[in-house]
Amino acid sequence: MREDHHDQPHAPDHPMTEFEWRVDAVQALLIEKGVITADEVRRAVEEMDARTPAQGARVVARAWVDPAFKARLLADAKATIAEIGITVGFDATIVAVENTEKVHHAVVCTLCSCYPRGLLGYPPDWYKSLNYRSRAVVEPRSVLSEFGLELRSDVEVRVxxxxxxxxxxxxxxxxxxxxxxxxxxxxxxxTRDSMIGVAQARTPALR
Amino acid sequence: MTRVHDRGGWPGSGPIDKSEHDLSWWEKRTDAIASLLMSPEKRVMRVDELRRAIEDMEPARYEQSRYYAKWLHAIETIMAEKGVLTREEIDRKVRELSARR
Structure with a gap:
């Protein structure tokens, strides 16, 4: 078996881009130099693919039904998430916040794209977009309304x-x-978006 | 002066494009390579180094580059700084791989 990605069933259906060639080249060189192995890359991709918003949804559902779990989650999210068998990897600290009828939280990363990847998987494209990062902190209500979320004026929005x-x-x-x-x-x-705070959870009728 | 990555309140921002794409195999591998380099087992790179290399990009390039192109740029930059890889080596490898196709 060859050591680069060519043993992978992922031949592109387009001429390879400069970016794609460089990814292949960087990976091949890092393997040649013994920094990483092809197997480690494959496993890292698989591991990340396995992380989906369904994990976060399990955490939220448990918090809804178990007030003591919710209290622990709000106090120490990472340790509490581990209680139900989800390990979030070496991600940074995770802080859980609770939306109520009076306070609505929404999450952004103005500087980059920080996201609880270990819990929700890869962030969506719009979360990483310049416009979301720019606007979420200065006009959150108008951003939320672009996502179809209209909050009553007496609801406090915390970004x-x-x-x-x-x-x-x-x-x-x-x-x-x-x-x-x-x-x-x-x-x-x-939903994923409800855990980022740009949407509410679905109602049963819309499930 | 506000630097290009510091987007909070950036003037002239428009509507949010909510379309999403499934990451390509190359994007996923870029993510995986960065994660491996930053993993506690390897620690060849730190997340702050990755960010710094992205934040140091020339502003126009920062704004135009796709997300994982920025990550790849950062991986190349940090690996070059640490003497693990050189840009010339990477260029050479690109030519070698593309000739094989």
Whole structure:
């Protein structure tokens, strides 16, 4: 087996771009020099692919049904997330914040793209976009309304600006009419965007 | 003076493009390579070094580059600074790989 990516079933359907050639070249050289192995790269991709918002949704659903868990989550998110078998890797500190009928949190990273990747997976494109990063901190209501989220004027909006060392998980408001639902059913209502704070959790009718 | 990466309140910002794309195999590998280099087991690079190399990009290039092109630039920069790889080596390897195709 060859040591670079050519043993991978990922032949591009387009002429290779400069970026793609350089990724291949950097990887090949780092392998030649013994810094990384092809296997480690493959495993790192697989590991990241396995991290999806479903993990965060499990955490939120547990917090909705278990007040003691929620209290621990708000006090020490990383340790509490580990309780239900999710390890968030070597990511920075994670801080969980709770949305209520009175306070709504939304998360941005104005400087880069910091995101609780270990919990939610890769950040979406718009989260990394210059316009979201610019505007979320100065006109959050108008940004939220672009996402289809209109908040009452008496709801306080708090925007959390992430750093490489501190990343945020929003616990959205538990929707009305979900009293009898199981934890698994509840987790289905928890979208990625609701954990970033640009949306509410789904209501059961829209599930 | 505000530097190019410090986007909070940047004037003239427009609507947010909410379209999303699935990361390509190359983008995922760039992410994976950076993560490995920054992993506690290897520690060849720190997240702050990655950021610094991105933040030091020429402003126009910063604004025009795709996300993982910035990461790759940072990986190349930091690896060159640490004497792990040189740009010339990378250029040479690109020519070698593309000739094989």
């Amino acid at each position: 959390l600006d992430s750093t490489a060392d501190m990343r945020y998980l929003v616990i959205p408001v538990r929707p009305a009419g979900t009293e009898g639902m199981s934890e698994e059913e509840l987790a289905d209502l928890v």
